[in-house]
Amino acid sequence: MRRRYNLNGADTGRLSGKTSASVRLFVRTQDKGLAQSIRDGLLLAHGRTLVVMDTDFNHDPAMIPQMVDLLRYYDLVIGSRFVMRGGMEDRLRYHLSQLY
Structure with missing residues (x-):
């Protein structure tokens, strides 16, 4: 679509x-x-x-269509870089983000 x-x-x-x-x-x-x-x-x-998304590409914009499709079944869809395969694969960057 x-x-x-x-x-x-x-x-x-x-x-x-x-x-x-x-x-x-x-x-x-x-x-x-x-x-x-x-x-x-x-x-x-x-x-x-x-859609609310950071522009530092910690979130993959290619995921937006899949997330929007899920709205047929759910009222709210949330993506997180802090879950496995959520976009924060660099360990140093992950730990530095915890300090912020």
């Missing part, structure tokens, strides 16, 4: 505005925390299905 995607990105830098019909970037100049950025992104989002 073919799907349409819209991508919102939060940035604490200087770029702002629409980059295309399906990609929108918003700049956070105050309260640059992760939780507030996620909240604001969700409030600006349009569509029936929302």
